[in-house]
Amino acid sequence: MVKILSTLITATLCLSMVSAHGLHSIEKRAELVCPTVYAPVAPGAYPALDCTPFTEDPQVQAWLKLVDFSKTPVFPPSIKGECPVDTASIPKGRCWWTCQKCEDKDDIVVCPKVGTWGLTYDDGPSPDSPRLYDVLKQHNTKATLFIVGSRAVSYPETLKRAYNEGHQIAIHTWSHAKITSLSNAEIVAELKWTEKAIFDVIGVSPIYWRPPYGDVDARARNIATQLGFKTAIWTQGFDTKDYEIPTAATPETIVAAFKSWLVNIPNMKTGFIVLEHDVLPEEVDVAVKGILPIAYAAKGLTMEPIAQCLNDGKPYKEGAGTFKLLPPSSTGTNGTTGPSVVGGDGKNTTSAAVGSVLATNAPAWMAGVSIAIAAMFSAY
Numbered sequence: 001m002v003k004i005l006s007t008l009i010t011a012t013l014c015l016s017m018v019s020a021h022g023l024h025s026i027e028k029r030a031e032l033v034c035p036t037v038y039a040p041v042a043p044g045a046y047p048a049l050d051c052t053p054f055t056e057d058p059q060v061q062a063w064l065k066l067v068d069f070s071k072t073p074v075f076p077p078s079i080k081g082e083c084p085v086d087t088a089s090i091p092k093g094r095c096w097w098t099c100q101k102c103e104d105k106d107d108i109v110v111c112p113k114v115g116t117w118g119l120t121y122d123d124g125p126s127p128d129s130p131r132l133y134d135v136l137k138q139h140n141t142k143a144t145l146f147i148v149g150s151r152a153v154s155y156p157e158t159l160k161r162a163y164n165e166g167h168q169i170a171i172h173t174w175s176h177a178k179i180t181s182l183s184n185a186e187i188v189a190e191l192k193w194t195e196k197a198i199f200d201v202i203g204v205s206p207i208y209w210r211p212p213y214g215d216v217d218a219r220a221r222n223i224a225t226q227l228g229f230k231t232a233i234w235t236q237g238f239d240t241k242d243y244e245i246p247t248a249a250t251p252e253t254i255v256a257a258f259k260s261w262l263v264n265i266p267n268m269k270t271g272f273i274v275l276e277h278d279v280l281p282e283e284v285d286v287a288v289k290g291i292l293p294i295a296y297a298a299k300g301l302t303m304e305p306i307a308q309c310l311n312d313g314k315p316y317k318e319g320a321g322t323f324k325l326l327p328p329s330s331t332g333t334n335g336t337t338g339p340s341v342v343g344g345d346g347k348n349t350t351s352a353a354v355g356s357v358l359a360t361n362a363p364a365w366m367a368g369v370s371i372a373i374a375a376m377f378s379a380y
Contacts, residue, residue: 081178111271149194
């Protein structure tokens with residue numbers, strides 16, 4: 001039995017993860033096989049990669065004592081995170097983001113200031129993440145990186161680089177499971193093993209977490225809150241769908257959708273948070289060859305981590321870590337004296353210019369976008 005378990009656990013090191021919004025892997029290999037019989041996690045080790053951890057483990061049992069489940073709303077786990085045929089049958093109090101598009105008052109779904117883009121990437125780190133980090137570093141841009149615990153264990157040096165370069169590190173669960181489909185204890189295990197894995201690599205514990213697929217309800221939120229985490233999703237309608245390449249989307253369709261968002265930004269009452277990923281090569285490709293060049297060419301678009309746009313200088317339980325909160329009214333670029341704000345020529349401009357640019361320079365802005373799109377298409 002031990003030999004069989006060892007084989008199964010080893011297999012998870014090279015097989016796929018349930019990534020983003022569909023079943024596909026880091027290298028699009030075979031479907032994941034997880035162990036079905038509990039075996040204790042050895043000291044200094046971790047659960048099987050990309051598999052929901054067993055709750056019988058003594059470490060998980062200790063973490064369960066951190067939650068008062070008598071205060072947790074009682075709703076049955078969903079069936080694979082899927083919505084019932086009759087969504088009207090879902091109790092209003094469940095506030096299920098996936099099926100009811102319900103946002104709790106404490107959910108982080110926008111950046112408060114108009115023209116501010118909460119720049120986020122999910123599912124890393126991966127072998128392709130450094131290519132993304134290179135481009136962000138060239139432009140002195142910081143992002144919020146929602147880390148899968150299993151990826152933190154697989155690519156610790158890449159995670160260290162992201163943290164050392166000042167990106168905000170956040171939690172994206174251990175196995176990328178649909179959280180509403182899990183038991184209370186499994187939710188605790190998914191969050192806390194990820195927190196531990198990240199802490200073991202970079203020495204700090206993230207406060208922010210994002211549920212995979214945005215799949216969260218009142219039950220999961222309550223558990224996460226009791227564990228000291230803040231739930232961050234994204235702005236509805238701002239999902240790039242980069243995970244659909246190459247089956248249901250192309251780089252061109254994703255860029256076209258992004259262009260349509262830019263047209264509407266001046267009419268929004270708040271800023272926005274976009275869903276992107278950095279686990280697969282094609283996801284990073286469309287970011288560095290398509291979306292980011294357009295963003296850097298657009299006038300008055302402030303790109304920054306979620307913690308920055310919320311003016312939160314302590315995104316970790318231990319404090320600031322390497323994260324530097326910059327004054328909203330300062331000038332310069334993110335990482336020096338102010339958030340990353342770019343002009344139509346691709347050069348950095350000042351935060352103070354954002355309001356006037358969004359209000360008066362929309363035609364020039366979109367002209368810059370059109371040039372960038374033409375360049376992006378030629379790159380492909």
